[in-house]
Amino acid sequence: MPAQQEVCILLQSSGSIPSPQKINASFSGAEPFKDFSDGDELTLFVSSRSRNQEKITEVGANRFGFDSRVQVDTLRSLYLTPAFIKEGNKETDIAGVGHKDYGSESTYFKETDSIQYTTVAKFPPVKNLPNTERKRILVTGGAGFVGSHLVDRLMLLGHEVTVLDNFFTGSRTTVSHWVGHPNFEMVRHDVVNPFLIEVDQIYHLACPASPPHYQYNAVKTIKTSFMGTLNMLGLAKRTKARFLITSTSEVYGDPEEHPQREEYWGHVNCIGPRACYDEGKRVAETLTYGYQRQDGVDVRVARIFNTFGPRMNPYDGRVVSNFIIQALKGQDMTVYGDGNQTRSFQYVHDLIDGLILLMNGDETRPTNIGSSHEFTIMEFAEAVRDIVEQIQKDEGVANPKRVNIIHKEMPIDDPQRRRADTARAKEALQWQPRWSVRQGVEEMARYYMKQIAEGKL
Numbered sequence: 001m002p003a004q005q006e007v008c009i010l011l012q013s014s015g016s017i018p019s020p021q022k023i024n025a026s027f028s029g030a031e032p033f034k035d036f037s038d039g040d041e042l043t044l045f046v047s048s049r050s051r052n053q054e055k056i057t058e059v060g061a062n063r064f065g066f067d068s069r070v071q072v073d074t075l076r077s078l079y080l081t082p083a084f085i086k087e088g089n090k091e092t093d094i095a096g097v098g099h100k101d102y103g104s105e106s107t108y109f110k111e112t113d114s115i116q117y118t119t120v121a122k123f124p125p126v127k128n129l130p131n132t133e134r135k136r137i138l139v140t141g142g143a144g145f146v147g148s149h150l151v152d153r154l155m156l157l158g159h160e161v162t163v164l165d166n167f168f169t170g171s172r173t174t175v176s177h178w179v180g181h182p183n184f185e186m187v188r189h190d191v192v193n194p195f196l197i198e199v200d201q202i203y204h205l206a207c208p209a210s211p212p213h214y215q216y217n218a219v220k221t222i223k224t225s226f227m228g229t230l231n232m233l234g235l236a237k238r239t240k241a242r243f244l245i246t247s248t249s250e251v252y253g254d255p256e257e258h259p260q261r262e263e264y265w266g267h268v269n270c271i272g273p274r275a276c277y278d279e280g281k282r283v284a285e286t287l288t289y290g291y292q293r294q295d296g297v298d299v300r301v302a303r304i305f306n307t308f309g310p311r312m313n314p315y316d317g318r319v320v321s322n323f324i325i326q327a328l329k330g331q332d333m334t335v336y337g338d339g340n341q342t343r344s345f346q347y348v349h350d351l352i353d354g355l356i357l358l359m360n361g362d363e364t365r366p367t368n369i370g371s372s373h374e375f376t377i378m379e380f381a382e383a384v385r386d387i388v389e390q391i392q393k394d395e396g397v398a399n400p401k402r403v404n405i406i407h408k409e410m411p412i413d414d415p416q417r418r419r420a421d422t423a424r425a426k427e428a429l430q431w432q433p434r435w436s437v438r439q440g441v442e443e444m445a446r447y448y449m450k451q452i453a454e455g456k457l
């Protein structure tokens with residue numbers, strides 16, 4: 001099918017999630033997943049709806065004096081809308097034949113396989129905040145997967161956002177729809193070097209997060225965690241900005257306590273290949289509380305568990321992106337080891353809700369932001385395969401190829417079990433994940449399908 005036809009099909013379906021589907025036969029046979037926690041697991045893979053079966057139209061909350069509510073369709077318009085609205089022709093077309101609401105407009109010329117970009121001075125509408133409520137917010141790593149979703153949310157809420165990114169794993173395209181907006185600034189900067197700015201809040205996200213990426217240059221990873229956090233804490237101290245660091249469930253290492261509570265000190269191999277990230281984040285937490293104790297810096301620490309969603313780099317090597325891309329492309333799905341290791345996955349919008357609540361609430365202790373629904377990786381592979389097949393059928397692929405699940409060598413020190421204990425987040429932030437894993441995987445698969453149709457993957 002020519003690329004443009006595919007784009008048209010996606011256009012029709014991009015804005016909304018298909019109606020609820022019946023539980024897939026191959027997934028309903030045995031127990032789809034184990035009953036690990038609050039008893040609402042059965043909804044996890046049953047439908048396109050949220051964990052409690054409501055249709056999610058709005059994310060965020062109006063809590064702690066900070067209203068973070070945003071319509072989901074507005075967010076979707078920023079990542080699910082196709083970039084090419086109309087196919088261009090080299091001979092007859094000029095720039096501007098297509099029309100796209102936000103960001104840059106682009107016309108695709110099939111003959112030369114080239115794209116013409118035109119600046120469009122129309123941005124997504126942002127909330128009209130009074131000066132007294134508008135915050136100056138710095139997001140390090142703001143062009144990354146999580147960072148870009150946080151930036152979208154903060155921009156839509158009407159705040160002034162500065163993104164710092166060295167584009168090692170982040171990409172300018174994730175936030176390009178804001179470039180030129182008076183409330184937005186993007187700076188290419190590596191946080192290992194100091195940065196001076198006047199701000200009210202700092203979300204410090206900058207650090208490669210996928211195991212292949214953070215192990216690619218282990219020394220740089222730990223340097224980024226240590227120096228980057230030191231520099232941003234110094235900035236917070238000088239400006240009296242509130243500082244939030246995104247730490248990780250990897251501070252628990254290969255945990256011997258299950259699920260992982262914040263009080264657990266962890267089980268990390270300090271000389272293993274993951275140590276650059278695990279120990280880097282651990283020392284970053286140490287620095288954070290050092291600045292709190294010594295200098296009175298107002299700090300927040302989020303320990304993020306496995307998160308997925310659109311804009312995750314399709315080749316960053318993490319399991320959700322790997323599985324969806326492999327299933328979409330009809331390739332073997334690669335389960336490392338026997339697939340009995342477990343993870344708990346949360347959708348990116350839930351994470352952003354949690355980060356904003358933590359930043360604006362009073363909880364200063366480390367707080368797990370993650371899902372408490374645990375899957376073996378093998379179960380997850382089968383689920384992703386079923387979901388992608390269903391989406392392909394919805395999009396008109398008559399007989400999608402049933403891909404094989406194969407096994408590959410287990411990475412060294414791969415944690416065997418991981419599940420967030422979210423009691424603290426529930427109590428302190430009144431936060432818990434709302435999106436079902438199925439709903440998230442569907443949306444992410446549609447996002448990648450769009451990219452495939454546009455020839456980007």
Ligand SMILES: O=c1ccn([C@@H]2O[C@H](COP(=O)(O)OP(=O)(O)O[C@H]3OC[C@@H](O)[C@H](O)[C@H]3O)[C@@H](O)[C@H]2O)c(=O)[nH]1
Nearest residue numbers: 209210211248249306318319322334335336341377414
């Ligand atoms: O293709 C793959 C990729 C990964 N896996 C397995 O899937 C599991 C999850 O792997 P991922 O690479 O997605 O993520 P990990 O859980 O190992 O690390 C993650 O943990 C929490 C976050 O803070 C980090 O961003 C990330 O490092 C692992 O057991 C891994 O071995 C596969 O079976 N196949």
